[in-house]
Amino acid sequence: MNSNAPEVLISEDDIQARVLELAEQISADYADAGDLVLVGVLKGSFIFLADLSRRLSIPRTIEFIAVSSYGNGSVASGAVRLVMDVRGNIDGKHVLIVEDIVDTGHTLKYLTGMMKSHRPASIKTAALVRKAESAEVDVTVDYLGFDIGNEWVVGYGLDYAEQNRTLPYIGIIKPSDS
Ligand code: IMP
Ligand code: MG
Secondary structure, eight states: OOTTOOEEEEOHHHHHHHHHHHHHHHHHHTTTSOOEEEEEEETTTHHHHHHHHHHOOSOEEEEEEEEEEEOSSSOEEEEEEEEEOOOSOOTTSEEEEEEEEESSSHHHHHHHHHHHTTOOSEEEEEEEEEEGGGOOSOOOOSEEEEEEOSSOEEBTTBOBTTBSTTOSSEEEOOGGGO
8 A cells, every 4th residue: 555545435344344235135135046147247346256256155156258348547438349258158047247337337238138148047237336427328236335426436346547456445546647
């Protein structure tokens, strides 16, 4: 940690407590569903997925997909592109898409539509944070960690130009400063 460390928005303790609550809720909701396939959206969800998945008390497996929706910074291009699809067969399985953050909603909307082509038994979504004021499309987040304002956040998997992903908390940076 140095003097340029991002200002804390959501503390490590608050994140850990909320992730446990979400895991308990998901475990209860899927108690009778059999295997739950957690589909993590690379790269940003990797830490949230790791913590969430280890706190579940139900059978689960892990898949990853990768999309590209932004350049190497914080300026939205609008387009969502699939970079890597799931490897396993999710036909007939219960799927939970695990995202780091929902901003405009375009990425999650695209992903839920894309997942349907794999014919899962069900699709739900989890996101650690959502920028409620930034929504451009209507998309349901079934399991949400926190709503935040319209600011750029880093840490707990989230980056700005690949920096600060491994911070244990969620912090705010101003892209113009860095
Ligand atoms: P959306 O399609 O606008 O909802 O954007 C979602 C994606 O943009 C997320 O999965 C992130 O990869 C990225 N993103 C949006 N806001 C932030 C942020 O504040 N910090 C880091 N990544 C972000
Ligand atoms: Mg993402």
